[in-house]
Amino acid sequence: MLTAEELLEFLPRTDCGQCGMTCADFAGLLLSRDLAPADCPVLHEPEYAGFIEALEELLAAAPAAARGMAIDPERCIGCGICVAMCEHHLAQVPEARAGRGPRPGDRVIFRVVNGLVRVVNQELCVRLLQAAEKCSKCAEHCPAEAITLR
Amino acid sequence: MPGPWESHICPGCACLCDDIDLVEAEQGVTVHNVCAWGAAKFLGTKKFHPGEPRRRLTAPFIRHRGRRREVGEGEALKRAVELLAQARRPVVFGLTASGCRAQEAAMALARRFRARLEPADLHLMAPYYQALLTEEIYHAPLDFLRDEADTVIYWGANPLHACPRHLTRYAFFARGRFTERGAEDRRLAAVDLHRTELARFCQVFVKTAPGRDLELIRAVHDLVAGRGAAQAVKGASRLADFLRQGEVGVIFAGRGLAYGEGARARFAALAALVRDLRPERRYFLFPLASDFNSAGLYHLLLTRLGSPGAPDFREGDPPRCHWEPVDWGEVDAVLVTGADLFWLLPEGTRRELSRRQVPVVAVGPWEDRTAAQAAVGLPAALEGIEVEEVACRQDGLPLFLRPVLPAPAPAAHQVLTRLLEISA
Numbered sequence: 296m297l298t299a300e301e302l303l304e305f306l307p308r309t310d311c312g313q314c315g316m317t318c319a320d321f322a323g324l325l326l327s328r329d330l331a332p333a334d335c336p337v338l339h340e341p342e343y344a345g346f347i348e349a350l351e352e353l354l355a356a357a358p359a360a361a362r363g364m365a366i367d368p369e370r371c372i373g374c375g376i377c378v379a380m381c382e383h384h385l386a387q388v389p390e391a392r393a394g395r396g397p398r399p400g401d402r403v404i405f406r407v408v409n410g411l412v413r414v415v416n417q418e419l420c421v422r423l424l425q426a427a428e429k430c431s432k433c434a435e436h437c438p439a440e441a442i443t444l445r
Numbered sequence: 446m447p448g449p450w451e452s453h454i455c456p457g458c459a460c461l462c463d464d465i466d467l468v469e470a471e472q473g474v475t476v477h478n479v480c481a482w483g484a485a486k487f488l489g490t491k492k493f494h495p496g497e498p499r500r501r502l503t504a505p506f507i508r509h510r511g512r513r514r515e516v517g518e519g520e521a522l523k524r525a526v527e528l529l530a531q532a533r534r535p536v537v538f539g540l541t542a543s544g545c546r547a548q549e550a551a552m553a554l555a556r557r558f559r560a561r562l563e564p565a566d567l568h569l570m571a572p573y574y575q576a577l578l579t580e581e582i583y584h585a586p587l588d589f590l591r592d593e594a595d596t597v598i599y600w601g602a603n604p605l606h607a608c609p610r611h612l613t614r615y616a617f618f619a620r621g622r623f624t625e626r627g628a629e630d631r632r633l634a635a636v637d638l639h640r641t642e643l644a645r646f647c648q649v650f651v652k653t654a655p656g657r658d659l660e661l662i663r664a665v666h667d668l669v670a671g672r673g674a675a676q677a678v679k680g681a682s683r684l685a686d687f688l689r690q691g692e693v694g695v696i697f698a699g700r701g702l703a704y705g706e707g708a709r710a711r712f713a714a715l716a717a718l719v720r721d722l723r724p725e726r727r728y729f730l731f732p733l734a735s736d737f738n739s740a741g742l743y744h745l746l747l748t749r750l751g752s753p754g755a756p757d758f759r760e761g762d763p764p765r766c767h768w769e770p771v772d773w774g775e776v777d778a779v780l781v782t783g784a785d786l787f788w789l790l791p792e793g794t795r796r797e798l799s800r801r802q803v804p805v806v807a808v809g810p811w812e813d814r815t816a817a818q819a820a821v822g823l824p825a826a827l828e829g830i831e832v833e834e835v836a837c838r839q840d841g842l843p844l845f846l847r848p849v850l851p852a853p854a855p856a857a858h859q860v861l862t863r864l865l866e867i868s869a
Contacts, residue, residue: 308471368495373480374609379618379627394591394619394627395464396478408475410484410495436618436628438605438642 297357363417370441373410377433456829457483458608459839480609500812502824525806532778535560539784541736544834550861561757565784569703572712573732574753580716592621596691602699607735651680662714741837787814826852
């Protein structure tokens, strides 16, 4: 299954903010087909020639992922409640289970980076895989109401 | 820069989270598992406006006739010593966001200048420690509370604004030995003036009015003790039922309880409530300090002077310790470190200090409101990020903070020690 991290390989990863978000968030929205590769202004620069085509090829080959979650960086305070409450983390990430932050190598859905939550592996979300309507713990428990499930 | 698998301690707030990872990424080093408050320190941004850089104090300065003039460190130190030595009622203010070494140096300095040492959160922490000494309540580490507490109350405290990861790491969502299901094994209540974000997790949320906390605490106490409340207070019976249903519980008391007159009475009443809940249940009282080394300062005061009050060395040595905040109308010089005095003071007091041209010596890393008013400014490195320091977690656990970035200025304890040497 195509992941946001794989898509991130073909993005500038400078977090310049010209598109209004970080490159990781942009990758998540590419995966959910809310944005297209051409929406990244930086990829139109000669330095990145061929990147848009490569991303389009990757996306065309992968089945459209179910619509996932979006984080509002203006609201998020990085409290990590979503990381602790996530059903996938509960089963797979012992650190997050105990209330600690996951280690850099752990395969997680959410990660708090520089004080804001990022969706790094949306495709692991239980809600998208098997229990579409059942799990919405991250959004339900977010005190800042920064997570929107779509 | 240490490797990505070596966790660091975050000096962002009193939780001192020990799971912070620095990871090399293409766009630079990223800080993992840090909340917005901690990220502001690591990244040098504003706490409430992430992304906006916070200005650093880059060079020592002296203010002459209202104008700032950058000078050498020696000249600034000399001027600071002159101002403090000339004063009749000097105050050393702040220290709750300073490491233990800086706090020790500041106490030595207060002793030298026969000054009063005024902690920035005296009104919150001193009544708690006094209650701990006099009301026979227990102290527990946060890890114990995470493992065992099934009942959690925030009274006049919003952890999401004071210590954003408090709920996740220790209080409500964390899964411990006897709280394996985390939030599902716990019950949460909050008492506050306004409906806060906590309300969405609370079984009981009591909205109280300013100045009515003592009344509410006493009514809850009466109900818990089976005496029947002397008068009906809104929310008291719900809170009393909530407390009675718990086996192991904790009340986190915040700044809301400490504002205004009577903070000691409120803490004493809360401590008496916790003590009387104890025969059948285990309850703990905990202040929710937000500055990263507030506990360290009170440990220093308790171990060196035997009292958590503000020591005034002008009145002899050992000094007399005060419970009430200093009367700023008498103060004629202030050394500020580990706090932003002009951000904390009420507007009227701020204006009064400026009108009387009370000289302020600011020692710290930021161009904050205090530095903007200071007669002398001395830059210091960020403790726990640029220089090593020691700090005590909210529950008193001492931790060593390692530096992760090069220091552009000396450590605060070095600056304070230099002041001490010059004044000898």
